[in-house]
Amino acid sequence: MTMNRRFLLKRRPEGTPVPEDFELVSEPIAEPGEGEIVVRNHYASLDPAQRGWMDDAPSYMPPIALGDPVRATTVGRVHTSNHPDFAVGDWVMGLNALEDYSLAAAGGFTSAIDVSQVESPTQFLSAMGAVGLTAYFGLLEVAKPKPGETLIVSGAAGAVGSVVGQIGKIKGCRTVGIAGGSEKCRKLTERYGYDVAIDYKGKTVDQLAQEIAQAAPQGVDMVFENVGGDVLDAELLNLAKHARIVLCGLISxxxxxxxxxxxxxxxxxTQEATLHGYLISAYVDRFAEGGAQMAQWMAQGKLVMDEDVQEGLENAYAAFMRLFSGANTGKLILKIA
Ligand SMILES: NC(=O)c1ccc[n+]([C@@H]2O[C@H](COP(=O)([O-])OP(=O)(O)OC[C@H]3O[C@@H](n4cnc5c(N)ncnc54)[C@H](OP(=O)(O)O)[C@@H]3O)[C@@H](O)[C@H]2O)c1
Structure with a gap:
């Protein structure tokens, strides 16, 4: 019998997750009930948000229950179907879990995807998925960039940050990216088109603030915040009058x-700035519109989105931790099938 390997949350991490917080188990594959399907997961999105879902703390989503598999957005193919709109073999994406096979109530968070339109199904977890669109709607709808304005982005070499910088350039902004290490900073300017790259590693708030001031002598009009901590403190010292801050993440x-x-x-x-807490879930109804624009920019060669695809459910812990060591080189994805 084919079994379903599941990457369970065994206990809540205290601080940095350790391998003992998780357990890989094998269980029989579920049978779909009325209106349900079973999805053979091919790829899973590994996201900083999953760390928050592991805590038992109030958030925009309930915590992952202990003993449940770690929640994740996945793309895969219908394995068995008890739903008239889904046939075996159809490609779907949905909010499922780090496991080989997920039981999904079709219609809930599961939807069909047309993989013939993309280079790889993984693009539904990167450029065409919630992460690429986090950059798209956060910058265009919350920050509302105007040509000539200065945009600063933290976590600038990551999945969200790399796209924010490129859309900023498309909209005629001067872009300053902050990332960790010389290799990532080289990528910021050479691949993602940032005008200036700043390496935050090993620097005090004052040192960082000075580097930002050199890059943006008139101050920054927009901050796209993915990191928080000292990096945010340094950016705040460089706000232009009426700056807009998109608070997207605080991974530090x-x-x-x-x-x-x-x-x-x-x-x-003092700068009469606006600090805007932002969740991509507010824009789900507009994903088709954003996805179409992202696809067009990519086809025109105006936008790239890198993917860091790690292999194997058995490597889920090590792969996930790449987000926190900064090892990931693009949208972090786990190949399961
Ligand atoms: N609001 C929303 O709806 C929404 C949606 C998606 C993502 N997000 C947020 O967006 C941010 C980026 O997510 P992503 O998926 O694009 O991940 P990512 O940027 O591809 O990967 C995470 C990166 O964060 C940096 N990092 C990790 N620990 C750090 C620390 N202690 N201090 C400074 N930098 C650190 C590392 O880059 P360096 O090597 O440069 O340090 C790492 O590569 C996260 O904060 C995430 O929670 C928010």
Missing amino acids: EYNSPEKHGARNLWRVL
Whole structure:
């Protein structure tokens, strides 16, 4: 009998997750009930948000229950179907879990995808998926860039950040990217078109603030924040009047029980800036529109999105931790099938 390997959350991580927080088990594949399908997961998205779902803390989604597989967006093919709209073999994507086979209530978060239109089904987890569209809607709908404005992006070499910078250039902005290490900084300017790259590693808030001031002498009009901590503190010291801050993520805090917070918030006040908490879920109804524009920019050679595809459900822990060591080189994806 083919079994279903499942990557379970065994206990809640304290700080940085360790292998013992998880367990890989094998169970029989579920049978779909009325209106349900079983999806053979081919690829799973590995996202910083999953770290938050492992905590038992109030959030925009319920915590992953202990003993459940780690929740993840996946793309795969229908394995068995008890739903008239889904046939065996159809490609689908949905909010499932890190496991070989997921039981899904079709219609819920599961939808059919047309993989004939893309180079690889993984693009539904990167450029055409929620992550690429996080960059798209966060910049265009929240920050609302105008030509000639200066945009600063933290986590700029990552999945969201690399796309934010490129869309910023498409919209005629001056772009400053912050990332960790010389290799990533080289990529920022050479591949993602950033005007200036700043390496944050080993620098104090004051040093970083000075480098940002050199890159943006008039201040930054938009901050696209993915990281938080010292990086955010340095950016806040460089806000232009009426700057817009898109608070997209705070990855530097996700493994820290002690939250750093924003220590230069007074600059939001003095610069009459706007700090906007942003979740991509607010734009789900517009994914088709955003996806079409992303596809067009990619076809025109105006936008690239790199993918970092790691192999094997048995490597889920090591793959996931790449997000926190900075080892990932693009949208982190786990190949399961
Ligand atoms: N609001 C939303 O709806 C939404 C949706 C998707 C993602 N997000 C957020 O967007 C951010 C980026 O997500 P992503 O999927 O694109 O991941 P990613 O940027 O591809 O990968 C994470 C990167 O974060 C950096 N990082 C990790 N730990 C760090 C630390 N302690 N200090 C500074 N930088 C650190 C690393 O880059 P370096 O090597 O440069 O340090 C790492 O490569 C995350 O904060 C995520 O939660 C929000």
